[in-house]
Amino acid sequence: xxxxxxxxxxxxxxxxxxxxxxxxxxxxxxxxxxxxxxxxxxxxxxxxxxxxxxxxxxxxxxxxxxxxxxxxxxxxxxxxxxxxxxxxxxxxxxxxxxxxxxxxxxxxxxxxxxxxxxxxxxxxxxxxxxxxxxxxxxxxxxxxxxxxxxxxxxxxxxxxxx
Numbered sequence: 001x002x003x004x005x006x007x008x009x010x011x012x013x014x015x016x017x018x019x020x021x022x023x024x025x026x027x028x029x030x031x032x033x034x035x036x037x038x039x040x041x042x043x044x045x046x047x048x049x050x051x052x053x054x055x056x057x058x059x060x061x062x063x064x065x066x067x068x069x070x071x072x073x074x075x076x077x078x079x080x081x082x083x084x085x086x087x088x089x090x091x092x093x094x095x096x097x098x099x100x101x102x103x104x105x106x107x108x109x110x111x112x113x114x115x116x117x118x119x120x121x122x123x124x125x126x127x128x129x130x131x132x133x134x135x136x137x138x139x140x141x142x143x144x145x146x147x148x149x150x151x152x153x154x155x156x157x158x159x160x161x162x
Contacts, residue, residue: 003029006087010037012049017115025091026065035072082106
């Protein structure tokens with residue numbers, strides 16, 4: 001009998017931490033099934049992604065370690081998917097520790113350590129900081145130009161008023 005491993009995720013800004021987790025989950029069984037959250041479900045959860053569902057699931061479908069990629073449309077579908085696909089192991093990163101223990105009545109539940117120093121959230125926060133920094137730098141760079149141009153604007157305005 002095949003041992004099926006199931007996990008879920010958003011997989012926005014796919015990175016080596018995602019790949020490492022999926023490879024480690026695949027090593028626990030014969031097949032790895034991965035649920036990818038839909039855009040609608042993310043909106044419901046108040047989560048905004050950079051990449052749309054179609055792009056995110058396409059990346060997951062094309063990984064060697066993934067045997068099947070499915071859509072995750074709501075939080076209640078996990079138990080149904082476990083039954084539907086004959087799942088032996090449900091696995092998540094340990095940042096979700098304890099959150100899915102209720103699924104133990106359906107299959108084994110494991111939480112694997114995350115890859116240190118990388119996460120989509122950290123990447124998004126870094127991009128926000130860089131964005132703010134660049135805007136600030138642009139403003140600072142434009143101040144001297146504005147100081148040079150303003151007197152000419154004032155002269156033109158006075159001439160136009162005549």
